Amino acid sequence: MxxxxxxxxxxxxxxxxxxxxxxxxxxxxxxxxxxxDGVITVSEDRTIRVWLKRDSGQYWPSIYHTVSSPCSxxxxxxxxxxxxxxxxxxxxxxxxxxxxxxxxxxxxTYPAHQNRVSDLLFSLExxxxxxxxxxxxxxxxxxxxxxxxxxHSFGSWASCLQYDNDTQHAFVGDYSGQITLLxxxxxxxxxxxxxxxxxxxxxxxxWDPVHRWLFSGASDHSVIMWDIGGRQGxxxxxxxxxxxxxxxxxxxxxxxxxxxSADGGITVWNMDTxxxxxxxxxxxxxxxxxxxxxxxxxxxxxxTKTLGLRQHHCRKCxxxxxxxxxxxxxxxxxxxxxxxVRMCDDCFNTIKEDDRTPLATFHEGKHSIAHMDMDPxxxxxxxxxxxxxxxxxxxTQVVGxxxxxxxSHR
Numbered sequence: 127m128x129x130x131x132x133x134x135x136x137x138x139x140x141x142x143x144x145x146x147x148x149x150x151x152x153x154x155x156x157x158x159x160x161x162x163d164g165v166i167t168v169s170e171d172r173t174i175r176v177w178l179k180r181d182s183g184q185y186w187p188s189i190y191h192t193v194s195s196p197c198s199x200x201x202x203x204x205x206x207x208x209x210x211x212x213x214x215x216x217x218x219x220x221x222x223x224x225x226x227x228x229x230x231x232x233x234x235t236y237p238a239h240q241n242r243v244s245d246l247l248f249s250l251e252x253x254x255x256x257x258x259x260x261x262x263x264x265x266x267x268x269x270x271x272x273x274x275x276x277x278h279s280f281g282s283w284a285s286c287l288q289y290d291n292d293t294q295h296a297f298v299g300d301y302s303g304q305i306t307l308l309x310x311x312x313x314x315x316x317x318x319x320x321x322x323x324x325x326x327x328x329x330x331x332x333w334d335p336v337h338r339w340l341f342s343g344a345s346d347h348s349v350i351m352w353d354i355g356g357r358q359g360x361x362x363x364x365x366x367x368x369x370x371x372x373x374x375x376x377x378x379x380x381x382x383x384x385x386x387s388a389d390g391g392i393t394v395w396n397m398d399t400x401x402x403x404x405x406x407x408x409x410x411x412x413x414x415x416x417x418x419x420x421x422x423x424x425x426x427x428x429x430t431k432t433l434g435l436r437q438h439h440c441r442k443c444x445x446x447x448x449x450x451x452x453x454x455x456x457x458x459x460x461x462x463x464x465x466x467v468r469m470c471d472d473c474f475n476t477i478k479e480d481d482r483t484p485l486a487t488f489h490e491g492k493h494s495i496a497h498m499d500m501d502p503x504x505x506x507x508x509x510x511x512x513x514x515x516x517x518x519x520x521x522t523q524v525v526g527x528x529x530x531x532x533x534s535h536r
Contacts, residue, residue: 415447
């Protein structure tokens with residue numbers, strides 16, 4: 127049911143170690159079991175499976191459990207061996223996995239949502255189960271009593287979730303492209319702020335509580351780093367994908383960000399460098415270089431007897447410019463543009479060749495990645511998607527020497 131591909135890293139790229147096959151429908155989430163050669167998967171085929179690596183080098187299911195509705199997401203807490211499964215019918219089911227990972231027992235069923243559960247997290251500190259759903263809400267429930275503590279509704283589907291245990295703040299991304307920051311209390315919540323920067327639905331969030339950075343990935347193919355701890359509204363735009371970004375993981379030890387997209391792209395960003403914020407796009411009725419009117423500027427078009435031009439923007443300075451004044455294209459990694467973008471002629475001439483040195487590496491997962499999990503202590507990554515295949519990768523040659531140093535025993 128699982129093929130062993132490689133037993134050791136071969137080059138400075140993700141190395142495919144194993145492929146796990148056997149699901150009859152798309153795999154919505156896969157998580158690595160810490161300190162074990164094991165993976166937990168949940169699928170549209172209504173199954174929860176725990177896969178353990180055997181002496182043959184292949185992964186075989188030690189637990190195969192079927193529930194009443196397709197499984198949409200999972201949260202696993204290894205120390206307490208508690209696993210929470212979000213379902214398409216809005217319920218969250220809690221199980222307790224045995225120490226030998228060969229059996230799991232039902233604990234509780236939580237009526238969390240009225241529609242598909244999109245994401246969930248278990249907080250041991252507060253004994254809360256926090257979840258988001260396609261019923262446009264976030265809910266938090268007590269895992270001790272099983273009762274609902276609070277709920278908050280949004281204007282569109284809530285798609286992804288992160289939670290800060292220390293401050294009980296939740297970040298919720300939604301299909302409108304917004305991210306809402308809420309402070310959760312025992313029976314109520316307050317909206318702190320709304321983060322607006324994406325032009326498409328937010329598909330993935332990752333919170334780093336040390337630096338207090340929030341990373342978001344969206345269907346506009348971009349990643350944004352929000353410096354929450356800086357309290358100055360600083361954001362960094364990262365553009366290095368050709369499809370919607372659906373999974374994120376930040377590695378504090380090496381200050382690298384790993385992002386995965388629907389076309390199988392795996393991008394590793396170097397965040398241990400000075401980066402610049404992309405400028406806000408400026409508004410103007412005429413080109414800010416040649417002063418020719420844009421097509422909606424009827425008065426200037428009439429006065430000058432000229433046809434209006436289409437408006438563009440320089441990605442480096444943000445000025446509103448016409449196509450003739452922005453004929454050049456360039457990468458500019460320090461501002462997050464790893465692919466060529468539009469530049470006005472003046473800005474293009476200021477960019478040196480060293481400025482075009484990439485600050486990210488690009489790899490191919492060779493399947494649509496809907497979910498990803500990493501174990502940085504072992505340099506492992508697992509990806510899964512609609513192709514029903516789960517892939518386990520060795521990332522030690524990709525994510526930096528300080529992580530790889532911990533793997534000399536392998």
